[in-house]
Every structure is written in structure tokens, then in C-alpha cells.
Amino acid sequence: MVPTPPPPTAALRRNIPHAIMISLPYQGHINPFVSLALKLASRGIAVTFVHLDHIHRRLSESHGAAAAADHDIFAEARQLSPELNIRYTTISDGLPLEYDRDQNGHTYFKYLVEDFPEIVDKFVGKFIADDVADSDSRFIHFLVADTVCSWPAAIAEKYNLVNVSFWTEPALVFSLCYHSDIMRQKGHVPNDNTTEVEINYLPGIKKISSRDIITILNDREGILVDCLTIAFNNVRKADFILLNTVEELEPETLTALSKYQLNYAIGPINFSKGLPTAAVSKSIWSESDLCNHWLDSKSLGSVLYVSFGSVVQIPQHELDEIAYGLLLSGVDFLWVVRAGTASGDGDVLPEGYEEKIRDSDRGLMVPWCNQIRVLESPAVGGFLTHCGWNSTVESMWCGVPMICRPVANDQPTNRKLVVDDWGVGVNLYDGGGSSPSVDRERIADKIRRFMNSDKVRDAASRVKETVRNAMAIEGSSERNFERRCASKDPERKEKYGLS
Structure with a gap:
């Protein structure tokens, strides 16, 4: 059953733009969506932000909210910045709260593509009907949805909404997905990666190895690639696309994409100035408060931060070698040891490993942490990462170089940008991805050389x-955001209701 959305309030004035935002239920998408919502609201746009019930429960529990059902994640932000015109509500995805969405990842994503759109349709339809019934509100409605969703085009057309597609990853990954049909015609996807192929025919991409292609395009089960194909067929109907990247870092790719559709690089959106982003519950994991006290005891640039994100899994034998490689390196390290990091049912860490670390006082292990606060610490001199895009932009924002161990999805492509294009990182293993002969001595040597690399x-x-x-007042991302939110083009001004 779809919950009734909250009624319009006096704060939502007549004839102003109003964004309905529905985030994908994954950590890497939630963070930029929350930041975009706050930024839109700071520009005088009314926002209704929608989370799924199961994500709302996890957010509430991870932040110790006493009354999870009534927990408004934007309440503190509005107290700090009363001008923010933003509301919060939740809807069910149609499955029981107890359903294990993590363990059934592919099946659940297929459900979001095939069955969840009907729930969104009912929610938006009721929302629009309530607005029309309220003679004092009358909004100009935007639908701001993740690019990988299958439903925005149909719902925007049905309810006459402006269709805004938000891509939370780099432009290179977007372009690979956008042009996947060309690679498929040439037989370069799906690819089993036994033979490396150079791809040099995609618009705005000089060349890229087949090993660096987003792994979903090589999904031979068909579930994820079919979902992605549906999404990118639909994104061609968007009125415009916002990308969480930086114009100066991906100029050729963005320019090539602009020949097909309006796009604006507005990233990294998480670091927009003057917004109470820290006041909003975003993490679906409880964060340890031990990290920064421990980091304060370490010397400048001496600590390697290690985290493999919120979703990916790494083979147990490899985690064992990484663990002992860290110990052998002689480098201090802070490691986020999330439950479920290891593939299989065993413990993430080797038996007796934690005792060895405690005895040496060279390492700290926590189940989760506030990553930005850690990366901002002067003690952190490097980041061993899976190359998720949030982790990548956070590391770049803080000027922390990376050791890259990509696992899946967009991570191999992000690794290419980090190591090959921008030079802000190195590969953990030769070849860039996983290694068939993981060895703790080689890992230790790589860590030592990396931490001493000028x-x-x-x-x-x-x-x-x-x-x-880019995020400064006159920076490219800020200019692009203002161009989109305050168009001086009369035709667009009339269509989008912007001034």
C-alpha cells in the first residue's frame, strides 16, 4: 500500500518549482541525492524527498533514532537553515521489511526495474492530484530521479513533469552505458576478459581497454545489463542530465555527450558550500567514533586508510593476504572491516589477527566510520579503496592519493580515471584489477612504495x-548548477518555471 504523501504546507508557495526526488536504495546513491536535495532547496526550489521504508528504517537505526517511524532526516538541517523548503516522506517498495535485499541483490534490482514503477506511479499520481486540489499551491513539478531507474520517462510524460536525470557517477561510465549498443554490435561486450581489447571508437573517449569497461555490461546472466539497457533507453527522453563529476576532469566526454542531450557537470555535489549536509542522516551503517581520536595520535601523512565500501565482496584468501600485507608493510593503518566484506560465511579477518594489531598499536579496525572526517585528517596519507565513485571523489577532495583494488560495477572504469588518466592513484596489483597470485609480500612492498611516493x-x-x-563560487560546477537553476533562456524559463 502506498502511503499518503504529506499535504502541502504554507512554506510551499504558489507557482514555484518543486522537485520530487526518489533516491535509489544504495549508499553510493543516497549521499549525492541528499546533497542535491539540499542544494536545490537552498536555491528556492521546494523539494519533497522520498526514501524507501527499509532504507528509512536502516538510517534511523544507524543513527539511534528513538522513534524510527517519525524520524525526519532533514529536521536538523531545517533547524540550522530555516529557509530550506524541503519535506521528507517514505514509501514501501512493495516487499516486506524483513526481505534480505542485500543477499538477493540482482533479483531485487530486477524487481525495482519491473515492479516498483507501478508504486512510484501511484505515489506521484496522488501527489499531483492533491496539489491540483489545493488552490493555494500549484507547483511547477520536476521529477528528479537516478539515471539507472527505469520509470522516470513514462511517469514524467504521464503527469507532464520536467524529467531531470541525475547521474551519480563519472561521465566516462555514463558514456560507456550510453554507447553500449555500439560495443555490443562490435562484439566487445559482453567480454570474458581473457583477451584484452582496445576500444577507440566511442565518442569523447580516446581509448579504453576492455578490462576497464563497467562490469555490468559483461553480465552474462542478463539481469543487470537488461536493466541498464532499459534505463539508458529511457534517459534519452530526459529534459536534461545532471552529472556528479567535474568539467575540467572529463571535458572531452562531456562535450561529446552534449551533442545528444543537455548535460551539466555539477560535482562533486557532496561538497557544496554553505549547506547543512552533515546534519542529515545518510549512512545506513552505524559509524564508529574512535577513528579521529586515534588518528590525532599519528604523525602527518603516516596512516593508510582502508575501506572497500558498503556493498562489494572480496575473496577470503585475498583479504587474508591484504591483512598480513598491511602488517608486514610497517605502515600505520585504519581499516573499515564491514561485516560481509569477505565472500563466503567466514570472518573477514584471519584468526588471531586482531590480537596482533592490538599488540603492535599500528592499526585500528572499525565496522564503519565517517569517511570524510577520516580523509580530512592530516594523519591520513593514502587510501586503499575499491574505487566506488563516492570514495573516489571524497579522496580527491581531500587530496589523498589512492591504492586501487576495483571489484565490480563502475569501479574498474573509475580505476582507469584515477590511475591512468589523472595519476592520483596506483594499482594494488599489476594489471589494475584482481590478481591470480595475491601475495602479502608484494602487497606490503606496494604499500611502502606508495606511501613514500611524491x-x-x-x-x-x-x-x-x-x-x-570547480565548487567555488565562480567554479565550473557552480556555474553549471546556476545555469540550470536560473536559466535566462526565455523558452526554457517558461517551460521550467525558472527565473
């Missing part, structure tokens, strides 16, 4: 300046 540190400093300049 070359990668200097590159990280340069990219940090580029990324921060």
Missing part, C-alpha cells in the same frame, strides 16, 4: 585544487 602525492594535490575550484 609523484602520486603531487598529482593528488593538483586534482584537489581542480575539484575545489
Whole structure:
């Protein structure tokens, strides 16, 4: 049953733009969606932000909310910035709260593509009907949805909404998905990666190895690639696309895409200035408060931060070798040891490993942490990462170089950008991805050399300046956001109701 959305309030004035935002239920998508909602609201756009019930429960529990059902994740942000015109509500995805969406990842994503659109349709239809019935409100409605959703085009057309597609990853990954039909025609996807092929015919992409293609395009089960194909057929109907990237970092790819559709690089959106982003519950995991006290006891740039994100799994034998490689390196490290990181049912860490770390006082392991606060610490000199896009942009924002161990989805493509294009990271293994002969001694040697590399540190400093300049008042991302939110084009102004 679809819950009734909250009624319009006096704060939602007549004839103003109003964004209905529904985030995908994954950590890497929630963070930028929350930041975009706050940024839109800060520009005088009314926002109704929708989470799925099961994500709302996890957010509430991870932040210790006493009354989870009544927990408004934006309440504190509105107290800090009363001008923010933003409401929060939840809807069911149609499955029981107890259903294990993590263990049934592919099946659940297929459900979101095939069955969830009907629930969104009912929600939006009722929302629009209530607005029309309220003679004091009358909004100009936007639908702001994740690019990988299957339903925005149909729902926007049905209810005459402006269709805004938000891509939370780099432009290179978007372009690979957008042009996947060309690679399929040439037989380069799906690819079993036994033979590496150079792809040099895609618009705005000089060349890319088949090993660096987003792994979903090589999904031979068909579920994820079919879902992605549906989404990218629909994104061609969007009025415009917002991308969580930086114009100066991907100029050729963005320019090539602009020949097909309006697109605006507005990233990294998580670092928009003047917004109470920290006041909003975003993490679906409880964060340890031990990290920064421990980091304060360490010397400048001496600590390697290790985290493989919120979803991916790594083979147990490899995690064992990484664990002992860290110990052998002699480098201090802070490791996020999330339950479920190891493939299989065993413990993430080797037996007796935690005792060895405690005895040495060289390492700290936590189940989850506030990653930005950790990366901002002067003690952190490197980041061993899976190359998720949120982790990548956070590391670049803080000027922290990366050791890359990509696992799946967009991560191999992000690795290419980090290591090959921007030089702000190195590969954990030769070849860039997983290694058939993982060895703790080699890992230890790679860590030592990385932590003492001026070359990668200097590159990280340069990219940090580029990324921060983009988010400055006159920066490219800020200009692009203002162009989209305050168009001076009379035709677009009339269509979008913007001033």
C-alpha cells in the first residue's frame, strides 16, 4: 500500500518549482541525492524527498533514532537553515521489511526495474492530484530521479513533469552505458576478459581497454545489463542530465555527450558550500567514533586508510593476504572491516589477527566510520579503496592519493580515471584489477612504495585544487548548477518555471 504523501504546507508557495526526488536504495546513491536535495532547496526550489521504508528504517537505526517511524532526516538541517523548503516522506517498495535485499541483490534490482514503477506511479499520481486540489499551491513539478531507474520517462510524460536525470557517477561510465549498443554490435561486450581489447571508437573517449569497461555490461546472466539497457533507453527522453563529476576532469566526454542531450557537470555535489549536509542522516551503517581520536595520535601523512565500501565482496584468501600485507608493510593503518566484506560465511579477518594489531598499536579496525572526517585528517596519507565513485571523489577532495583494488560495477572504469588518466592513484596489483597470485609480500612492498611516493602525492594535490575550484563560487560546477537553476533562456524559463 502506498502511503499518503504529506499535504502541502504554507512554506510551499504558489507557482514555484518543486522537485520530487526518489533516491535509489544504495549508499553510493543516497549521499549525492541528499546533497542535491539540499542544494536545490537552498536555491528556492521546494523539494519533497522520498526514501524507501527499509532504507528509512536502516538510517534511523544507524543513527539511534528513538522513534524510527517519525524520524525526519532533514529536521536538523531545517533547524540550522530555516529557509530550506524541503519535506521528507517514505514509501514501501512493495516487499516486506524483513526481505534480505542485500543477499538477493540482482533479483531485487530486477524487481525495482519491473515492479516498483507501478508504486512510484501511484505515489506521484496522488501527489499531483492533491496539489491540483489545493488552490493555494500549484507547483511547477520536476521529477528528479537516478539515471539507472527505469520509470522516470513514462511517469514524467504521464503527469507532464520536467524529467531531470541525475547521474551519480563519472561521465566516462555514463558514456560507456550510453554507447553500449555500439560495443555490443562490435562484439566487445559482453567480454570474458581473457583477451584484452582496445576500444577507440566511442565518442569523447580516446581509448579504453576492455578490462576497464563497467562490469555490468559483461553480465552474462542478463539481469543487470537488461536493466541498464532499459534505463539508458529511457534517459534519452530526459529534459536534461545532471552529472556528479567535474568539467575540467572529463571535458572531452562531456562535450561529446552534449551533442545528444543537455548535460551539466555539477560535482562533486557532496561538497557544496554553505549547506547543512552533515546534519542529515545518510549512512545506513552505524559509524564508529574512535577513528579521529586515534588518528590525532599519528604523525602527518603516516596512516593508510582502508575501506572497500558498503556493498562489494572480496575473496577470503585475498583479504587474508591484504591483512598480513598491511602488517608486514610497517605502515600505520585504519581499516573499515564491514561485516560481509569477505565472500563466503567466514570472518573477514584471519584468526588471531586482531590480537596482533592490538599488540603492535599500528592499526585500528572499525565496522564503519565517517569517511570524510577520516580523509580530512592530516594523519591520513593514502587510501586503499575499491574505487566506488563516492570514495573516489571524497579522496580527491581531500587530496589523498589512492591504492586501487576495483571489484565490480563502475569501479574498474573509475580505476582507469584515477590511475591512468589523472595519476592520483596506483594499482594494488599489476594489471589494475584482481590478481591470480595475491601475495602479502608484494602487497606490503606496494604499500611502502606508495606511501613514500611524491609523484602520486603531487598529482593528488593538483586534482584537489581542480575539484575545489570547480565548487567555488565562480567554479565550473557552480556555474553549471546556476545555469540550470536560473536559466535566462526565455523558452526554457517558461517551460521550467525558472527565473
